[in-house]
Amino acid sequence: MSGMHARPAELTVIAGSAVAAVVLTVWLVGGLPGVEVADNFGVAVFAGYAVVCAVLAARASTGRFRGVWVCFAVAFGGWTAGELIYGYLDMALHRASFPSVADLGFLLFPVFSCLALVQWPIVSAGQSRLRLVLDGLIFALSLFLLAWVLALRGVYESFRDDKLVVSLALAYPLLDLMVLAVAGLVLVRAGPRRRRPLMLLTAALSLITLSDITFAWITAEGTYAAALPIDVGWVAATVLFGAAALISRGAPTAPDDTPQLPTSISLWLPYLPLLVGGSGAAIVVLDGVLRATVIVVIVAICLRQFLASWENRRLLRMVADQALRDPLTGLANLALFNDRLAHAMQLRERDARAVAVLSLDLNDFKMVNDSLGHAAGNELLTRVAERLATCVRPGDTLARVGGDEFAVLIEDRADHSLEIAHRIVEAFDSPFGVDGQSLLMRPSVGLAVASPEDDPDPLGEHLFKCADAAMYAAKRSRTDGVHVFTPEMTLEYPEHSGLLQVGDTGAKGGGVAAVQLLGELRQAIDRQELAVVYQPKYHLESSELAGLEALVRWPHPVHGVLSPNDFLPMVRRHGLMASVTELVLDKALDDAAEWAARGTPVPVAVNLFAASMADADLPDRIVSALRARGLPPEALTLEITEDLILPDIKRTCAVLRELRRHGVRVAIDDFGSGYSALSYLRELPIDEVKLDRQFIGPIIWDPRAGEVVRAVVGLAQTLGLTTVAEGVENAETAERLRAYRCDVAQGFHYSPPLSAPAVATLLREETIRPPAPAAVRWN
Numbered sequence: 001m002s003g004m005h006a007r008p009a010e011l012t013v014i015a016g017s018a019v020a021a022v023v024l025t026v027w028l029v030g031g032l033p034g035v036e037v038a039d040n041f042g043v044a045v046f047a048g049y050a051v052v053c054a055v056l057a058a059r060a061s062t063g064r065f066r067g068v069w070v071c072f073a074v075a076f077g078g079w080t081a082g083e084l085i086y087g088y089l090d091m092a093l094h095r096a097s098f099p100s101v102a103d104l105g106f107l108l109f110p111v112f113s114c115l116a117l118v119q120w121p122i123v124s125a126g127q128s129r130l131r132l133v134l135d136g137l138i139f140a141l142s143l144f145l146l147a148w149v150l151a152l153r154g155v156y157e158s159f160r161d162d163k164l165v166v167s168l169a170l171a172y173p174l175l176d177l178m179v180l181a182v183a184g185l186v187l188v189r190a191g192p193r194r195r196r197p198l199m200l201l202t203a204a205l206s207l208i209t210l211s212d213i214t215f216a217w218i219t220a221e222g223t224y225a226a227a228l229p230i231d232v233g234w235v236a237a238t239v240l241f242g243a244a245a246l247i248s249r250g251a252p253t254a255p256d257d258t259p260q261l262p263t264s265i266s267l268w269l270p271y272l273p274l275l276v277g278g279s280g281a282a283i284v285v286l287d288g289v290l291r292a293t294v295i296v297v298i299v300a301i302c303l304r305q306f307l308a309s310w311e312n313r314r315l316l317r318m319v320a321d322q323a324l325r326d327p328l329t330g331l332a333n334l335a336l337f338n339d340r341l342a343h344a345m346q347l348r349e350r351d352a353r354a355v356a357v358l359s360l361d362l363n364d365f366k367m368v369n370d371s372l373g374h375a376a377g378n379e380l381l382t383r384v385a386e387r388l389a390t391c392v393r394p395g396d397t398l399a400r401v402g403g404d405e406f407a408v409l410i411e412d413r414a415d416h417s418l419e420i421a422h423r424i425v426e427a428f429d430s431p432f433g434v435d436g437q438s439l440l441m442r443p444s445v446g447l448a449v450a451s452p453e454d455d456p457d458p459l460g461e462h463l464f465k466c467a468d469a470a471m472y473a474a475k476r477s478r479t480d481g482v483h484v485f486t487p488e489m490t491l492e493y494p495e496h497s498g499l500l501q502v503g504d505t506g507a508k509g510g511g512v513a514a515v516q517l518l519g520e521l522r523q524a525i526d527r528q529e530l531a532v533v534y535q536p537k538y539h540l541e542s543s544e545l546a547g548l549e550a551l552v553r554w555p556h557p558v559h560g561v562l563s564p565n566d567f568l569p570m571v572r573r574h575g576l577m578a579s580v581t582e583l584v585l586d587k588a589l590d591d592a593a594e595w596a597a598r599g600t601p602v603p604v605a606v607n608l609f610a611a612s613m614a615d616a617d618l619p620d621r622i623v624s625a626l627r628a629r630g631l632p633p634e635a636l637t638l639e640i641t642e643d644l645i646l647p648d649i650k651r652t653c654a655v656l657r658e659l660r661r662h663g664v665r666v667a668i669d670d671f672g673s674g675y676s677a678l679s680y681l682r683e684l685p686i687d688e689v690k691l692d693r694q695f696i697g698p699i700i701w702d703p704r705a706g707e708v709v710r711a712v713v714g715l716a717q718t719l720g721l722t723t724v725a726e727g728v729e730n731a732e733t734a735e736r737l738r739a740y741r742c743d744v745a746q747g748f749h750y751s752p753p754l755s756a757p758a759v760a761t762l763l764r765e766e767t768i769r770p771p772a773p774a775a776v777r778w779n
C-alpha cells in the first residue's frame with residue numbers, strides 16, 4: 001500500500017503553488033510592472049511557502065519523519081532568510097553583492113537538507129547513516145572532480161584575484177551535489193512506501209543543484225544580471241518540495257518496511273562517479289606511467305569495494321535465509337511456516353482454494369533422547385525429516401516446529417492432503433537406522449483442512465490449532481493413522497507429559513532402566529517367555545461359552561506379571577510388533593489345537609497391532625498357521641481396533657477381505673471409542689463388533705448411554721453382525737444388555753482372564769457354542 005494518496009485540499013494547494021510559479025515566471029519574463037520587487041522577493045515567498053509545507057509535514061508526522069521535516073523547515077528557513085536579506089540589501093541599500101551576510105542563510109540550506117535526508121528511515125539491514133554521508137561525499141567530490149577537470153578549472157584560473165567569491169560560488173554546487181547524492185542513495189535504499197515524496201524531493205534538489213551550478217557559472221562569467229533561468233529553477237524546486245511535504249502527510253506512521261537486503265544498484269552507485277571522475281582527473285592532470293597507475297588503482301579500488309559489498313549482500317542473504325531454517329534438519333522453522341501459512345490463508349480467500357495443515361508429533365521421542373542420548377535423538381530427527389521430505393510435493397511446506405514436532409502446509413484439495421497425510425504415516429512403517437540400532441517410531445498425525453467457505457482465519461492460527469488438536473486426539477487414542485479434525489475435538493492442549501511416558505516401561509527411574517527393560521523384553525520375546533491368558537466370552541441369552549480372547553502378559557522376574565499397557569508401547573516403539581503377534585498367535589493356536597484335541601474345541605480371538613494391517617503377507621501366514629495345526633479358520637477371530645482402520649481404508653479392506661475369504665473371522669475392537677465409526681459398519685467386511693467397555697459401563701445409570709448401545713446393537717444385528725459387549729462388571733449390566741438383545745458379553749462379571757490350564761478346566765465344565773457365522777455375504 002502506498003499510503004501516499006494526497007487529499008483534495010492538498011492537491012489544490014500544490015496546483016495553486018504551481019500556478020503561482022508560472023505567474024511569477026511570466027511576470028519576470030514579460031518585465032511586467034514591479035518586476036524588480038518580484039525579482040528580489042519572489043523566490044523568498046516561494047522558499048517561505050516551502051517552510052510552511054515542511055512545518056505542516058513535521059506536525060503530521062512522528063518519529064524520524066518529524067526530524068526529517070523539521071530539518072527541511074530549518075533548511076528552507078535559512079534560504080528564505082538569505083533571500084530576504086539579499087533582497088533588502090539590493091532594493092534598499094543598492095548594495096547587493098556576492099558574497100554577503102545573506103550567504104550565511106543560504107549555507108544553512110545544504111547543511112540541514114543533508115541532516116534531513118540522513119534521518120530518512122531506510123530499510124537496509126544494519127547500515128550506518130555515517131556511511132550514507134560518506135557515500136554522498138564520495139559521490140559529490142567525484143562529480144566535482146569531473147566538473148573541475150572538464151570546466152571549472154578554467155573558471156577558477158580566470159578568477160585569480162577574488163578567490164573567496166569563486167570558492168563560495170563553487171561551494172554551493174559542491175554542497176548541492178552532496179545533498180543530491182545522499183538523496184539518491186536514500187532513494188535507492190528507502191522502502192517502497194514513502195518513495196513518492198522522496199522522488200519529488202530528489203527532483204526538487206536536482207533543480208536546485210542545476211540552478212546553483214548555473215549561478216556559479218554565471219558568477220564566474222560575471223553576468224548575474226541574466227538571472228531569470230536560475231530563479232525559475234529555484235521556484236520550481238520549492239513547488240516540488242511543497243508537494244513532497246504535503247503528500248507525505250497522512251502517510252502511515254507504522255514502521256516503513258521490514259528490513260531488506262540492499263538493492264544491487266545501491267551497491268555500485270556510489271562508485272560509478274568515483275570511477276569516472278577519478279580516472280577523468282587522472283587522464284587530464286597526469287600522464288605516462290603515473291596516469292596509467294592511478295587509473296588502474298582507482299578501477300581496482302572500485303572493483304574491490306563493489307565485490308566487498310556484493311559479498312556482504314550474499315552473506316546477509318544467507319543469514320536471512322538461515323533465520324528461517326531449522327539448523328538441525330534444514331527444514332523450514334516455525335517462523336517461516338507461520339509466514340507461509342498466513343500467505344496461503346490469504347490466497348485461500350482470494351483464489352478460493354483449500355488449505356490443510358498437518359501436525360505430526362513423534363511418539364515417545366523423549367524416551368529415545370533419554371535412553372540413547374541427545375546425539376541419537378538428533379540423528380533420528382534428521383532421518384525423520386529426510387523421510388518426511390520424500391512424502392511431500394515440491395510446493396508443500398515441510399517444517400520442524402518444535403523438538404519432535406513437524407508440520408506440513410498443503411495448498412490443495414482436501415482429498416489430496418489426506419492422501420499426503422496417509423503417505424506420511426506409511427513412511428513410518430519401516431524402522432529408522434540410528435546409532436547402529438533400528439528404531440521403529442510411530443507418529444501421531446492430525447490433519448485440519450480449511451476450505452474456502454470456512455470462516456476467515458487470515459493468519460491460519462485457528463487452522464494450526466485444529467491440526468494440533470487432531471494430533472493430540474491421535475496421541476490419546478494411541479493408535480496409528482491420520483486423525484482428521486472434527487469440531488468435537490477440544491482445542492485445549494492436553495498436558496504433554498504422561499501421554500505415553502508413565503507406565504511405558506513398568507519400571508521407574510528413567511533412561512537406563514528403560515533401556516535395560518527393552519533388552520529384557522527382546523530377550524523374553526526371543527525365549528518365548530511372554531505368556532498368554534484367555535478371557536472367556538459368553539452368550540448373553542444362554543450363558544453358553546462363546547469363545548476366548550487371548551491377552552498377552554509378561555511375567556517379569558523382578559516387576560511381577562506386567563500387563564499389556566506396561567510394555568506394548570515399548571513393543572510398538574521398537575518395532576517388535578510382528579514378533580509379539582507371531583508369538584501370541586502361535587501360543588493361542590497351540591492351546592486351541594490342544595483343547596480341540598481333548599474334545600473341547602473353542603474359538604479364540606487374537607488382538608492385532610495397527611501396523612500389522614500394512615503387512616500384506618499376514619493373511620497367508622495366519623492361514624498356514626491354522627492349517628499346520630489342523631484348525632478350521634472359524635476357530636480364529638482377529639480383533640482390530642477401529643482407529644487403525646483410519647489410515648488406509650482401501651488397504652485395510654483388502655487385507656480383511658483376504659482373511660475372510662479364507663474363513664477367518666474379523667471383529668472391530670473398542671467400537672465406539674473413536675470417530676465416524678458408523679460408516680465402518682457399512683464399509684468393512686467384518687463379522688463382529690465389540691462395544692468398547694467405556695461405552696458399556698454407563699448404561700445402567702445413564703439412560704442415554706443405554707439407548708445408544710441399544711441402537712448400535714440393533715443396527716449391527718440388522719447388518720448381520722455379532723455384537724460383543726466388553727467390560728461387563730456386574731449382573732445388572734448383563735441383564736440390561738440381554739434386554740438390548742446383545743449377543744455376547746465379556747468382563748469381570750463372568751471371568752477375569754485365565755491361564756491356559758485354568759481354561760482347560762473350565763472347558764470340561766461348559767457347553768461351547770461358537771457364535772453364528774455372519775449372516776451377510778461381503779464381496
Ligand code: C2E
Pocket residue numbers: 535550551552563564565568581584606607608609639669670693726727728729746747748749753
Ligand atoms: P482389549 O482388547 O480391549 O482387551 C480387553 C482388556 O480389558 C483386557 O486388558 C482385559 O483384562 C480387560 N478387561 C476384561 N474384562 C474387564 C472388565 O470387566 N472391566 C475392565 N475394566 N477391564 C476388563 P489387558 O489384558 O490389560 O489388555 C489391554 C489391551 O492390550 C487390550 O485391550 C488389547 O488392546 C491389548 N492387548 C492385549 N493383548 C494383546 C496382544 O496379544 N496383541 C495385541 N496387539 N494387543 C494386545
Ligand code: CA
Pocket residue numbers: 549607639669
Ligand atoms: Ca481386544
Ligand code: CA
Pocket residue numbers: 669670690692693726
Ligand atoms: Ca477392546
